Amino acid sequence: MRTEGEVVYLDYNATAPMRPEALEATVSAMQTVGNASSMHHLGRDAATRVDHARRQVADLLNCSPGELIFTSGATEANNLALHAAYARGGYLMTSAVEHPAVLEAARSLTAEQPDALVVLPVDSDGALDLELLSFTLAERDVALVSIMLANNETGVLVDLRPVVEAAHAAGALVHTDATQYVGRLPLDLSELDVDLLSLSAHKFGGPQGVGALFVRRGAALPYRPILVGGGHERGWRAGTLNVAGIVGLGAAAEAAGKRLEHEAVRIGELRDRLEGLLLAKVDDCHINGRRLARLPGVTSVTFPGVPADAVLVAMPHVAASDGSACSSGAPSPSHVLLAMGRSREDADSTIRLSLGYATTEQDIERAAEAVVAGVQHVRTVLAATHAP
Template sequence: MAGDLQGTDVAYLDYNATAPLRPEALEAMLGALQSVGNASSMHHAGRKAATRVDAARRSLADLLNCAPGEIIFTSGATEANNLALRAGYARGGLLVTTAAEHLAVIETARTITAEHPDSLLILPVDQDGVVDLEPLVAALHNKPVALVSLMLANNETGVLIDLDPVCKAAHEAGALVHTDATQYVGRLPLDLAELDVDLLSLSAHKFGGPQGVGALFVRRGTPLPHRPLLVGGGHERGWRAGTLNVAGITGLGAAAQAARRQLADEAVRVTALRSALEAALIVEVADCRINGAHAPRLPGVTSVTFPGVPADAVLAAMPQVAASDGSACSSGAPSPSHVLLAMGRSRDDADSTVRFSLGYATTERDIERATAAAIDAVRHVRSVMAATAEP
């Protein structure tokens, strides 16, 4: 069953951590793995590998509606975010982001501005996780801004950000715009001929490609100095040295093709599944709340707070469901979600929040089983906590 986890009877609802590998990606990767050749070599085997890379670049460009030459392959969105922020900041001026960004953006921004902390502006978000544009506009008018970095879709809540007014205001002030679109690509239509960002980061494994490969979109003509993290060769137009991961890139391209074919239908189907999950939880679990419910969200993401019930206890009580207590990149961290804290949630509520994320292979049975399991788990944990609290 597509929704099962590696043949086990587990409802997999952790697509924001990583999506199951699409069959099309697996098949393409197997073909690449069975071939030999460095994509930079000039002999026949090398040219064959380069052909696979070129085809994948075109497939991703088709998904994003951009030129293939505007795509730089990386090891994933974390590397792409690092490249984008470092290059943008090197232009000179203020670096602007938000308190609800992925840590791959926030920590990179803090690191590269460490010697000049006043050159970093972290914007607040409201209770639904939506950024207030007034401080951004004020910053753009008060001092030179090098780069504005705002994610298209939040990885914990799925809340969407309207970047059109951001791009307009930033470009009028001479600033560049970067977006971490890791959770957006392959889930909703994205047209880079319409969305006027200068840089965009993504990871293949969020839309059914392999882990360990991603890309950075750099719009042609963008005035941006190269700031490669890895040096030692002129790969990827000087942005990233190192032998290309041909099999991984091939899998990314195949996943991009598959996602593009199914995009519209999947968005509608997955939205309905998420709505069914949320409706059942709201009815059956007292006091549960959906974070970001009043803002536009990704089709398959719901962040649910079960007040007073530790998320780790809920997850432990429903082993038949693969979900998360926040960003998978921060799992095991002693501090609560910085995203939920930025949205004004208390530490206790942040610690009592479970993220369910759905995707292309999620089935109605997955949702039925996950709903029943979550309801039982919360009731069980509350019962145990009540019994423990009795004198």
């Protein structure tokens, strides 16, 4: 039973609380010693734990354990994927609503040749123009198409099957930043024929600071390590393996996989309840991307004329966000909402509420009450400030 003073945590897209199974596995691994590259029995024990975790993640994705490269998280995995693909020569193609870990990596790689980067626009709901994608693939020699499966701010889902079909027909590889998707909705890499996929443990209940890059066996992609100095992870990534983090990742993957479909349905119902309460009780608010398929636990709500940062301050017992946690403190508004055609004022008046495996009905009721009160309080203050 939650007490009245407890914080309602609705910031799963920033980081999810560690699942009990992942916490237990991580702590257990931290209490042992052994470098997974050492030949003695302690090192072999660590390597065995890593191998087991690799199988757990592979089972969640339905891929081969040998197709997984462990990294420090999705940001490193995204950079590694783009770095390797761009070395093939040709253009990089992505979308205007990608996470900065993809957009900024692509811009950095093409800094000396900006025309080598193609950034596809989206419509007002956040959907890609597939005809434009296909036309661009026909007109240019594209090395890699990088499109996220689920947007981190709006939760909008992308059907990658036509993207993969068009890209492969043009000879391009496909990478997806699946950071928000993995562990939240079913994903079968035997059916989704992407060449590279990035994930991060802490988005679905694993520890922070660990993730993985899926590299499909047979992809025309020689490894291009960013970190050099050892032959770890089949030469893709030098550095002593984070055994405890990897073990936690594996445990979170197994735990999420066991309850995936049930959690998705339950969380989706809670999200719909939250949105219904806000739409009914707050005048003029609207949900971004609502007309498209979205992640079950994400809602991006705009309260026109009400600064999001002020609303967050006005509801201290609800942990939420005004956009991507990776760009917190940035003076510029959400690039995702701007790409969807929102005004700067509306982008600055948008909060993201993201639910997860531990969210309860009581959390939703308390959060809705707090958000409504927070918006009303800010509106009252603004009205008084601007009164003659």
